[in-house]
Amino acid sequence: MIAALRAVLSRELTLASRIGAGVELGIVFFLILISVTPFALGPDQKLLSRLAPALLWLSALLATLLGLDRLLQADEEDGVIDELMMSEAPLELVLAVKALAHWLVTGLPLAVLAPLLGLMLAISPEAMLPLCLSLAIGTPALTFIGLVGAALTVTLRRGGLLLSILVLPLTVPTLIFGIAVVREASVGQPIATPLTLLSAITLIILVLSPFAAAAALRMTRS
Protein backbone atom coordinates (compact mmCIF):
# COMPACT_ATOMS: atom_id res chain seq x y z
CA MET A 1 0.00 0.00 0.00
CA ILE A 2 2.83 2.40 0.82
CA ALA A 3 4.26 1.67 -2.60
CA ALA A 4 0.95 2.55 -4.22
CA LEU A 5 0.80 5.83 -2.31
CA ARG A 6 4.36 6.68 -3.13
CA ALA A 7 3.56 6.01 -6.77
CA VAL A 8 0.68 8.46 -6.59
CA LEU A 9 2.89 11.08 -4.98
CA SER A 10 5.67 10.75 -7.50
CA ARG A 11 3.22 10.75 -10.37
CA GLU A 12 1.68 13.97 -9.13
CA LEU A 13 5.00 15.67 -8.69
CA THR A 14 6.31 14.48 -12.04
CA LEU A 15 3.21 15.70 -13.82
CA ALA A 16 3.48 18.97 -12.01
CA SER A 17 7.04 19.51 -13.04
CA ARG A 18 6.47 18.46 -16.64
CA ILE A 19 3.19 20.08 -17.49
CA GLY A 20 4.17 23.20 -15.61
CA ALA A 21 1.47 22.76 -13.08
CA GLY A 22 0.85 26.33 -12.45
CA VAL A 23 3.50 26.54 -9.76
CA GLU A 24 4.89 29.45 -11.65
CA LEU A 25 1.43 30.70 -12.48
CA GLY A 26 0.36 30.65 -8.86
CA ILE A 27 3.46 32.53 -7.82
CA VAL A 28 3.06 35.06 -10.60
CA PHE A 29 -0.56 35.57 -9.67
CA PHE A 30 0.45 36.11 -6.08
CA LEU A 31 3.04 38.66 -7.19
CA ILE A 32 0.60 40.44 -9.46
CA LEU A 33 -2.03 40.75 -6.74
CA ILE A 34 0.47 42.24 -4.33
CA SER A 35 1.73 44.58 -7.02
CA VAL A 36 -1.70 45.76 -7.96
CA THR A 37 -3.13 46.45 -4.52
CA PRO A 38 -1.01 49.57 -3.91
CA PHE A 39 -2.62 51.02 -7.02
CA ALA A 40 -5.90 50.56 -5.28
CA LEU A 41 -4.76 51.72 -1.89
CA GLY A 42 -2.18 54.37 -2.61
CA PRO A 43 1.50 54.17 -1.79
CA ASP A 44 1.14 55.22 1.83
CA GLN A 45 3.63 52.99 3.63
CA LYS A 46 1.87 53.10 6.94
CA LEU A 47 -1.44 52.02 5.47
CA LEU A 48 0.14 49.27 3.41
CA SER A 49 2.09 48.07 6.39
CA ARG A 50 -1.07 47.80 8.46
CA LEU A 51 -2.90 45.99 5.72
CA ALA A 52 0.02 43.80 4.68
CA PRO A 53 -0.93 40.69 6.68
CA ALA A 54 -4.44 40.72 5.25
CA LEU A 55 -3.33 41.46 1.70
CA LEU A 56 -0.76 38.70 1.71
CA TRP A 57 -3.15 36.18 3.14
CA LEU A 58 -6.00 37.12 0.80
CA SER A 59 -3.71 36.89 -2.18
CA ALA A 60 -2.46 33.49 -1.05
CA LEU A 61 -6.08 32.38 -0.64
CA LEU A 62 -7.03 33.50 -4.13
CA ALA A 63 -3.92 31.99 -5.67
CA THR A 64 -4.71 28.68 -3.98
CA LEU A 65 -8.33 28.81 -5.12
CA LEU A 66 -7.32 29.33 -8.70
CA GLY A 67 -5.16 26.24 -8.70
CA LEU A 68 -7.80 24.01 -7.20
CA ASP A 69 -9.63 22.80 -10.23
CA ARG A 70 -6.38 21.33 -11.39
CA LEU A 71 -6.53 19.03 -8.41
CA LEU A 72 -8.98 16.51 -9.76
CA GLN A 73 -10.37 17.81 -13.01
CA ALA A 74 -7.73 16.59 -15.43
CA ASP A 75 -7.65 13.16 -13.83
CA GLU A 76 -11.40 12.87 -14.03
CA GLU A 77 -11.31 13.60 -17.72
CA ASP A 78 -8.60 11.01 -18.29
CA GLY A 79 -10.38 8.37 -16.28
CA VAL A 80 -7.61 8.31 -13.74
CA ILE A 81 -10.02 8.81 -10.87
CA ASP A 82 -11.68 5.47 -11.62
CA GLU A 83 -8.28 3.80 -11.59
CA LEU A 84 -7.38 5.42 -8.30
CA MET A 85 -10.61 4.20 -6.81
CA MET A 86 -9.56 0.66 -7.60
CA SER A 87 -6.10 1.07 -6.14
CA GLU A 88 -5.14 -1.12 -3.21
CA ALA A 89 -4.68 1.94 -1.04
CA PRO A 90 -7.86 3.37 0.46
CA LEU A 91 -9.27 6.21 -1.58
CA GLU A 92 -9.06 8.54 1.41
CA LEU A 93 -5.29 8.15 1.58
CA VAL A 94 -4.87 8.46 -2.16
CA LEU A 95 -6.76 11.71 -2.14
CA ALA A 96 -4.79 12.96 0.84
CA VAL A 97 -1.57 12.25 -1.02
CA LYS A 98 -2.88 14.04 -4.11
CA ALA A 99 -3.80 17.05 -2.02
CA LEU A 100 -0.42 16.98 -0.33
CA ALA A 101 1.33 16.92 -3.67
CA HIS A 102 -0.84 19.79 -4.84
CA TRP A 103 0.06 21.79 -1.76
CA LEU A 104 3.76 21.12 -2.22
CA VAL A 105 3.66 22.79 -5.60
CA THR A 106 1.13 25.55 -4.92
CA GLY A 107 0.77 26.40 -1.24
CA LEU A 108 4.30 25.85 -0.01
CA PRO A 109 5.95 28.13 -2.58
CA LEU A 110 3.51 30.87 -1.58
CA ALA A 111 4.46 30.45 2.06
CA VAL A 112 8.14 30.65 1.22
CA LEU A 113 7.76 33.64 -1.08
CA ALA A 114 5.41 35.66 1.06
CA PRO A 115 8.02 37.41 3.23
CA LEU A 116 9.73 38.70 0.08
CA LEU A 117 6.46 40.09 -1.23
CA GLY A 118 5.80 41.38 2.24
CA LEU A 119 8.78 43.66 1.82
CA MET A 120 6.92 45.39 -0.99
CA LEU A 121 4.11 46.08 1.44
CA ALA A 122 6.43 47.37 4.15
CA ILE A 123 5.68 44.50 6.47
CA SER A 124 7.44 44.79 9.79
CA PRO A 125 10.49 42.54 10.12
CA GLU A 126 9.20 40.75 13.23
CA ALA A 127 6.25 39.57 11.20
CA MET A 128 8.16 37.90 8.41
CA LEU A 129 8.83 34.54 9.98
CA PRO A 130 5.36 34.33 11.54
CA LEU A 131 3.97 35.16 8.10
CA CYS A 132 5.86 32.28 6.59
CA LEU A 133 4.81 29.99 9.40
CA SER A 134 1.15 30.96 9.32
CA LEU A 135 0.97 30.44 5.57
CA ALA A 136 2.85 27.16 5.81
CA ILE A 137 0.35 25.90 8.37
CA GLY A 138 -2.71 27.55 6.86
CA THR A 139 -2.37 26.82 3.15
CA PRO A 140 -2.66 23.03 3.61
CA ALA A 141 -6.06 23.70 5.17
CA LEU A 142 -7.03 25.70 2.10
CA THR A 143 -5.88 22.94 -0.22
CA PHE A 144 -7.64 20.20 1.71
CA ILE A 145 -10.91 22.14 1.92
CA GLY A 146 -10.49 22.64 -1.80
CA LEU A 147 -10.12 18.88 -2.15
CA VAL A 148 -13.66 18.39 -0.89
CA GLY A 149 -15.01 21.10 -3.18
CA ALA A 150 -13.11 19.64 -6.11
CA ALA A 151 -14.52 16.18 -5.42
CA LEU A 152 -18.05 17.57 -5.29
CA THR A 153 -17.72 19.52 -8.52
CA VAL A 154 -15.47 17.21 -10.46
CA THR A 155 -18.19 16.00 -12.80
CA LEU A 156 -19.31 19.49 -13.66
CA ARG A 157 -18.00 21.11 -16.77
CA ARG A 158 -17.54 24.63 -15.45
CA GLY A 159 -17.14 23.67 -11.84
CA GLY A 160 -14.44 26.22 -11.03
CA LEU A 161 -16.63 29.08 -9.89
CA LEU A 162 -18.96 26.84 -7.93
CA LEU A 163 -15.90 25.29 -6.34
CA SER A 164 -14.77 28.69 -5.12
CA ILE A 165 -18.24 29.52 -3.82
CA LEU A 166 -18.36 26.30 -1.84
CA VAL A 167 -14.83 26.57 -0.50
CA LEU A 168 -14.55 30.23 0.47
CA PRO A 169 -16.92 30.36 3.46
CA LEU A 170 -15.17 27.36 4.95
CA THR A 171 -11.80 29.10 4.79
CA VAL A 172 -12.93 31.88 7.13
CA PRO A 173 -11.50 30.35 10.33
CA THR A 174 -8.13 29.68 8.71
CA LEU A 175 -8.10 33.19 7.34
CA ILE A 176 -8.99 34.75 10.67
CA PHE A 177 -6.36 32.95 12.68
CA GLY A 178 -3.71 33.04 9.97
CA ILE A 179 -3.93 36.81 9.64
CA ALA A 180 -4.11 37.15 13.40
CA VAL A 181 -0.74 35.41 13.74
CA VAL A 182 0.88 37.90 11.41
CA ARG A 183 -0.82 40.92 12.89
CA GLU A 184 0.01 40.02 16.45
CA ALA A 185 3.61 39.52 15.41
CA SER A 186 3.63 42.91 13.68
CA VAL A 187 2.76 44.68 16.90
CA GLY A 188 5.05 42.55 19.02
CA GLN A 189 2.35 40.54 20.74
CA PRO A 190 2.69 36.79 21.39
CA ILE A 191 1.38 34.58 18.61
CA ALA A 192 0.88 31.38 20.58
CA THR A 193 -2.92 31.51 20.75
CA PRO A 194 -3.79 32.19 17.13
CA LEU A 195 -1.00 29.89 15.99
CA THR A 196 -2.32 27.03 18.09
CA LEU A 197 -5.87 27.62 16.92
CA LEU A 198 -4.71 27.83 13.31
CA SER A 199 -2.85 24.55 13.67
CA ALA A 200 -5.81 22.86 15.35
CA ILE A 201 -8.11 23.89 12.53
CA THR A 202 -5.65 22.71 9.91
CA LEU A 203 -5.33 19.35 11.67
CA ILE A 204 -9.09 18.88 11.85
CA ILE A 205 -9.44 19.73 8.18
CA LEU A 206 -6.53 17.51 7.17
CA VAL A 207 -8.10 14.55 8.95
CA LEU A 208 -11.73 15.00 7.92
CA SER A 209 -11.52 16.26 4.37
CA PRO A 210 -10.14 13.09 2.69
CA PHE A 211 -13.15 11.21 4.07
CA ALA A 212 -15.60 13.79 2.79
CA ALA A 213 -13.84 13.97 -0.58
CA ALA A 214 -13.71 10.18 -0.96
CA ALA A 215 -17.40 9.94 -0.05
CA ALA A 216 -18.15 12.65 -2.58
CA LEU A 217 -16.27 10.83 -5.33
CA ARG A 218 -17.87 7.49 -4.51
CA MET A 219 -21.41 8.71 -4.10
CA THR A 220 -21.50 10.86 -7.17
CA ARG A 221 -20.49 8.17 -9.59
CA SER A 222 -23.57 7.07 -11.41
Added chain:
Amino acid sequence: MNDFAPPPVQDAKASFWASLWALANPGRFMSFSARLLPWLWGATLITMAYGLYKGLFVAPADYQQGDSMRIMYIHVPAAWMGMFVYATMTASALGTLVWRHPLADVSQKAAAPIGACFTVICLVTGSFWGKPTWGTWWEWDARMTSVLVLLLIYLGIIALWRAIDEPLRAARAVAIMTLVGAVNLPIIKFSVDWWNTMHQPASVFRKGGPTIHPAMLEPLLVMAVAFSLLFAAIHMVRMQAEIIDRRAERLAMRAAAGEG
Protein backbone atom coordinates in the same frame (compact mmCIF):
# COMPACT_ATOMS: atom_id res chain seq x y z
CA MET B 1 -40.71 -3.73 -0.92
CA ASN B 2 -40.40 -2.04 2.41
CA ASP B 3 -42.85 -2.89 5.09
CA PHE B 4 -44.18 0.43 6.27
CA ALA B 5 -46.25 -0.90 9.12
CA PRO B 6 -44.97 0.92 12.19
CA PRO B 7 -43.68 -1.24 15.03
CA PRO B 8 -45.70 -1.47 18.25
CA VAL B 9 -45.44 1.80 20.11
CA GLN B 10 -43.05 1.38 23.00
CA ASP B 11 -42.14 4.90 23.87
CA ALA B 12 -42.35 8.36 22.35
CA LYS B 13 -38.92 8.17 20.77
CA ALA B 14 -39.60 4.84 19.07
CA SER B 15 -42.90 6.08 17.70
CA PHE B 16 -41.22 9.23 16.40
CA TRP B 17 -38.80 7.20 14.36
CA ALA B 18 -41.59 4.85 13.38
CA SER B 19 -43.67 7.73 12.09
CA LEU B 20 -40.74 9.09 10.08
CA TRP B 21 -40.45 5.76 8.34
CA ALA B 22 -44.20 5.44 8.00
CA LEU B 23 -44.07 8.63 5.98
CA ALA B 24 -41.28 7.37 3.77
CA ASN B 25 -43.81 6.41 1.14
CA PRO B 26 -44.34 9.50 -1.02
CA GLY B 27 -48.02 8.77 -1.43
CA ARG B 28 -48.53 8.58 2.31
CA PHE B 29 -46.55 11.74 2.78
CA MET B 30 -48.70 13.56 0.24
CA SER B 31 -51.97 12.60 1.88
CA PHE B 32 -50.62 13.23 5.38
CA SER B 33 -49.25 16.63 4.47
CA ALA B 34 -52.41 17.61 2.64
CA ARG B 35 -54.37 17.00 5.80
CA LEU B 36 -51.84 18.70 8.06
CA LEU B 37 -51.19 21.84 6.04
CA PRO B 38 -54.37 23.78 6.84
CA TRP B 39 -53.74 23.25 10.54
CA LEU B 40 -50.15 24.36 10.17
CA TRP B 41 -51.19 27.55 8.42
CA GLY B 42 -53.86 28.21 11.01
CA ALA B 43 -51.41 27.76 13.86
CA THR B 44 -48.87 29.93 12.03
CA LEU B 45 -51.30 32.78 11.55
CA ILE B 46 -52.51 32.72 15.13
CA THR B 47 -49.05 32.65 16.70
CA MET B 48 -47.73 35.20 14.22
CA ALA B 49 -50.60 37.59 14.93
CA TYR B 50 -50.15 37.19 18.67
CA GLY B 51 -46.40 37.61 18.50
CA LEU B 52 -46.59 40.67 16.26
CA TYR B 53 -49.23 42.27 18.43
CA LYS B 54 -47.23 41.69 21.59
CA GLY B 55 -43.98 42.73 20.02
CA LEU B 56 -45.14 45.87 18.29
CA PHE B 57 -47.69 47.24 20.70
CA VAL B 58 -47.53 45.65 24.09
CA ALA B 59 -43.89 45.03 24.92
CA PRO B 60 -42.11 48.02 26.44
CA ALA B 61 -39.68 50.10 24.43
CA ASP B 62 -36.06 49.74 25.38
CA TYR B 63 -34.60 52.23 27.84
CA GLN B 64 -31.65 53.07 25.59
CA GLN B 65 -32.73 52.14 22.09
CA GLY B 66 -36.34 53.19 22.14
CA ASP B 67 -38.77 51.58 19.76
CA SER B 68 -36.17 50.43 17.26
CA MET B 69 -35.49 47.39 19.40
CA ARG B 70 -38.87 46.05 18.27
CA ILE B 71 -36.99 45.01 15.18
CA MET B 72 -35.39 42.41 17.41
CA TYR B 73 -38.63 40.43 17.37
CA ILE B 74 -38.00 39.67 13.71
CA HIS B 75 -34.21 39.81 13.64
CA VAL B 76 -33.41 37.33 16.41
CA PRO B 77 -36.00 34.66 15.53
CA ALA B 78 -34.86 34.92 11.90
CA ALA B 79 -31.30 34.21 13.02
CA TRP B 80 -32.50 31.23 15.04
CA MET B 81 -34.47 29.96 12.05
CA GLY B 82 -31.41 30.24 9.81
CA MET B 83 -29.65 27.86 12.14
CA PHE B 84 -32.67 25.66 12.80
CA VAL B 85 -33.31 25.14 9.09
CA TYR B 86 -29.65 24.24 8.62
CA ALA B 87 -30.00 21.72 11.42
CA THR B 88 -33.01 20.27 9.59
CA MET B 89 -30.96 20.07 6.40
CA THR B 90 -28.18 18.35 8.30
CA ALA B 91 -30.59 15.77 9.72
CA SER B 92 -32.02 15.26 6.23
CA ALA B 93 -28.50 14.91 4.84
CA LEU B 94 -27.82 12.14 7.33
CA GLY B 95 -31.15 10.65 6.29
CA THR B 96 -29.96 10.62 2.70
CA LEU B 97 -26.47 9.29 3.25
CA VAL B 98 -26.72 7.09 6.31
CA TRP B 99 -30.29 5.90 6.76
CA ARG B 100 -31.33 6.05 3.10
CA HIS B 101 -34.73 7.53 3.91
CA PRO B 102 -36.54 7.93 0.59
CA LEU B 103 -37.79 11.44 1.27
CA ALA B 104 -34.68 12.76 2.96
CA ASP B 105 -33.27 14.34 -0.18
CA VAL B 106 -36.62 15.97 -0.95
CA SER B 107 -36.55 17.43 2.54
CA GLN B 108 -33.03 18.78 2.02
CA LYS B 109 -33.85 20.42 -1.26
CA ALA B 110 -37.06 21.98 0.02
CA ALA B 111 -35.41 23.45 3.09
CA ALA B 112 -32.45 25.27 1.55
CA PRO B 113 -34.20 28.30 0.01
CA ILE B 114 -36.24 28.80 3.18
CA GLY B 115 -33.13 28.91 5.32
CA ALA B 116 -31.50 31.33 2.92
CA CYS B 117 -34.54 33.62 3.09
CA PHE B 118 -34.45 33.66 6.88
CA THR B 119 -30.78 34.61 6.91
CA VAL B 120 -31.46 37.42 4.43
CA ILE B 121 -34.27 38.68 6.62
CA CYS B 122 -31.96 38.53 9.61
CA LEU B 123 -29.25 40.51 7.85
CA VAL B 124 -31.58 43.17 6.44
CA THR B 125 -33.44 43.69 9.71
CA GLY B 126 -30.13 43.76 11.52
CA SER B 127 -29.03 46.53 9.21
CA PHE B 128 -32.23 48.50 9.85
CA TRP B 129 -31.77 48.00 13.56
CA GLY B 130 -28.19 49.13 13.50
CA LYS B 131 -28.75 52.41 11.69
CA PRO B 132 -30.81 54.23 14.32
CA THR B 133 -28.98 52.55 17.17
CA TRP B 134 -25.34 52.73 16.16
CA GLY B 135 -25.48 55.00 13.15
CA THR B 136 -24.15 52.54 10.59
CA TRP B 137 -25.99 50.40 8.07
CA TRP B 138 -23.68 47.50 8.69
CA GLU B 139 -21.77 46.38 11.74
CA TRP B 140 -19.28 43.57 11.61
CA ASP B 141 -20.36 42.21 14.94
CA ALA B 142 -20.18 38.51 15.69
CA ARG B 143 -23.81 37.61 15.02
CA MET B 144 -24.21 39.51 11.74
CA THR B 145 -20.93 38.16 10.43
CA SER B 146 -21.74 34.57 11.38
CA VAL B 147 -25.17 34.86 9.76
CA LEU B 148 -23.54 36.31 6.66
CA VAL B 149 -21.19 33.34 6.39
CA LEU B 150 -24.19 31.04 6.96
CA LEU B 151 -25.96 32.76 4.07
CA LEU B 152 -22.93 32.19 1.85
CA ILE B 153 -22.98 28.51 2.73
CA TYR B 154 -26.70 28.33 1.95
CA LEU B 155 -26.11 30.00 -1.41
CA GLY B 156 -23.32 27.55 -2.22
CA ILE B 157 -25.61 24.64 -1.39
CA ILE B 158 -28.41 26.06 -3.56
CA ALA B 159 -25.92 26.57 -6.39
CA LEU B 160 -24.76 22.97 -5.99
CA TRP B 161 -28.36 21.75 -6.22
CA ARG B 162 -28.81 23.54 -9.48
CA ALA B 163 -25.50 22.44 -10.93
CA ILE B 164 -26.03 18.67 -10.86
CA ASP B 165 -28.80 17.31 -13.04
CA GLU B 166 -29.56 13.88 -11.72
CA PRO B 167 -31.59 14.27 -8.50
CA LEU B 168 -30.10 11.44 -6.48
CA ARG B 169 -26.51 12.35 -7.28
CA ALA B 170 -27.25 15.97 -6.57
CA ALA B 171 -28.82 14.98 -3.25
CA ARG B 172 -25.75 13.00 -2.20
CA ALA B 173 -23.35 15.75 -3.20
CA VAL B 174 -25.42 18.36 -1.38
CA ALA B 175 -25.70 16.06 1.63
CA ILE B 176 -21.92 15.82 1.89
CA MET B 177 -21.57 19.57 1.45
CA THR B 178 -24.23 20.15 4.13
CA LEU B 179 -22.42 17.89 6.56
CA VAL B 180 -19.09 19.56 5.81
CA GLY B 181 -20.78 22.88 6.48
CA ALA B 182 -22.35 21.56 9.67
CA VAL B 183 -18.96 20.51 11.03
CA ASN B 184 -17.45 23.83 10.03
CA LEU B 185 -20.19 26.11 11.35
CA PRO B 186 -19.25 25.81 15.04
CA ILE B 187 -15.61 26.44 14.08
CA ILE B 188 -16.65 29.44 12.00
CA LYS B 189 -18.82 30.78 14.82
CA PHE B 190 -15.95 30.39 17.26
CA SER B 191 -13.44 32.06 14.97
CA VAL B 192 -15.80 34.94 14.15
CA ASP B 193 -16.47 35.51 17.86
CA TRP B 194 -12.72 35.51 18.49
CA TRP B 195 -12.12 37.84 15.56
CA ASN B 196 -14.80 40.17 16.83
CA THR B 197 -13.36 40.47 20.32
CA MET B 198 -9.93 41.04 18.80
CA HIS B 199 -11.14 44.00 16.79
CA GLN B 200 -13.80 45.44 19.02
CA PRO B 201 -12.85 45.35 22.68
CA ALA B 202 -16.11 47.05 23.56
CA SER B 203 -18.76 44.39 23.22
CA VAL B 204 -21.82 45.28 21.26
CA PHE B 205 -25.11 44.20 22.75
CA ARG B 206 -27.80 43.55 20.24
CA LYS B 207 -30.44 42.01 22.39
CA GLY B 208 -31.61 45.23 23.97
CA GLY B 209 -29.51 44.89 27.07
CA PRO B 210 -27.44 42.33 28.91
CA THR B 211 -30.49 40.77 30.53
CA ILE B 212 -33.73 40.41 28.67
CA HIS B 213 -36.79 41.77 30.35
CA PRO B 214 -39.39 38.99 30.60
CA ALA B 215 -41.93 41.16 28.82
CA MET B 216 -39.53 41.23 25.88
CA LEU B 217 -38.83 37.53 26.06
CA GLU B 218 -42.40 36.44 25.45
CA PRO B 219 -42.89 38.01 22.00
CA LEU B 220 -39.44 36.77 21.06
CA LEU B 221 -40.30 33.16 21.83
CA VAL B 222 -43.76 33.45 20.28
CA MET B 223 -42.25 34.78 17.07
CA ALA B 224 -39.73 31.95 17.13
CA VAL B 225 -42.58 29.44 17.35
CA ALA B 226 -44.50 31.29 14.62
CA PHE B 227 -41.47 31.22 12.32
CA SER B 228 -40.95 27.54 13.02
CA LEU B 229 -44.55 26.74 12.12
CA LEU B 230 -44.19 28.89 9.02
CA PHE B 231 -41.07 26.98 8.06
CA ALA B 232 -42.89 23.68 8.56
CA ALA B 233 -45.74 24.82 6.32
CA ILE B 234 -43.56 26.17 3.50
CA HIS B 235 -41.27 23.16 3.79
CA MET B 236 -44.21 20.84 3.35
CA VAL B 237 -45.50 22.68 0.29
CA ARG B 238 -42.05 22.63 -1.30
CA MET B 239 -41.66 18.92 -0.57
CA GLN B 240 -45.02 18.26 -2.18
CA ALA B 241 -43.98 20.24 -5.24
CA GLU B 242 -40.73 18.28 -5.51
CA ILE B 243 -42.46 14.91 -5.14
CA ILE B 244 -45.00 15.80 -7.81
CA ASP B 245 -42.22 17.05 -10.08
CA ARG B 246 -40.36 13.77 -9.75
CA ARG B 247 -43.46 11.80 -10.51
CA ALA B 248 -43.96 13.92 -13.61
CA GLU B 249 -40.33 13.44 -14.56
CA ARG B 250 -40.65 9.66 -14.28
CA LEU B 251 -43.80 9.72 -16.42
CA ALA B 252 -42.10 11.89 -19.02
CA MET B 253 -39.12 9.54 -19.20
CA ARG B 254 -41.37 6.52 -19.47
CA ALA B 255 -43.34 8.19 -22.24
CA ALA B 256 -40.15 9.06 -24.10
CA ALA B 257 -38.86 5.52 -23.67
CA GLY B 258 -42.17 4.10 -24.86
CA GLU B 259 -42.03 6.13 -28.01
CA GLY B 260 -38.37 5.33 -28.64
Added chain:
Amino acid sequence: MFGHHTPYILASYGVAATVLVLLIVASYRARAAARRRLADLERMGNEP
Protein backbone atom coordinates in the same frame (compact mmCIF):
# COMPACT_ATOMS: atom_id res chain seq x y z
CA MET C 1 -46.41 55.75 15.97
CA PHE C 2 -42.92 54.86 17.06
CA GLY C 3 -41.39 58.27 16.79
CA HIS C 4 -38.47 58.81 14.51
CA HIS C 5 -37.72 55.10 14.49
CA THR C 6 -40.91 54.35 12.61
CA PRO C 7 -39.43 54.12 9.09
CA TYR C 8 -36.81 51.61 10.28
CA ILE C 9 -39.38 49.46 12.04
CA LEU C 10 -41.75 49.59 9.09
CA ALA C 11 -38.95 48.81 6.67
CA SER C 12 -37.77 45.84 8.73
CA TYR C 13 -41.18 44.28 9.19
CA GLY C 14 -42.02 45.15 5.61
CA VAL C 15 -38.92 43.48 4.18
CA ALA C 16 -39.50 40.39 6.32
CA ALA C 17 -43.14 40.20 5.24
CA THR C 18 -42.24 40.72 1.59
CA VAL C 19 -39.55 38.05 1.55
CA LEU C 20 -41.79 35.54 3.31
CA VAL C 21 -44.80 36.26 1.14
CA LEU C 22 -42.70 35.95 -2.01
CA LEU C 23 -41.33 32.64 -0.73
CA ILE C 24 -44.81 31.31 0.05
CA VAL C 25 -46.19 32.41 -3.30
CA ALA C 26 -43.22 30.92 -5.17
CA SER C 27 -43.61 27.63 -3.33
CA TYR C 28 -47.32 27.35 -4.07
CA ARG C 29 -46.75 28.29 -7.69
CA ALA C 30 -44.06 25.65 -8.02
CA ARG C 31 -46.46 23.07 -6.63
CA ALA C 32 -49.25 24.19 -8.97
CA ALA C 33 -46.95 24.05 -11.97
CA ALA C 34 -45.82 20.56 -10.98
CA ARG C 35 -49.44 19.44 -10.63
CA ARG C 36 -50.27 20.88 -14.05
CA ARG C 37 -47.30 19.14 -15.59
CA LEU C 38 -48.25 15.81 -14.03
CA ALA C 39 -51.87 16.19 -15.14
CA ASP C 40 -50.80 16.95 -18.71
CA LEU C 41 -48.51 13.94 -18.80
CA GLU C 42 -51.18 11.65 -17.35
CA ARG C 43 -53.69 12.90 -19.87
CA MET C 44 -51.29 12.32 -22.72
CA GLY C 45 -50.64 8.85 -21.43
CA ASN C 46 -54.36 8.04 -21.46
CA GLU C 47 -55.19 9.44 -24.86
CA PRO C 48 -53.68 7.17 -27.50
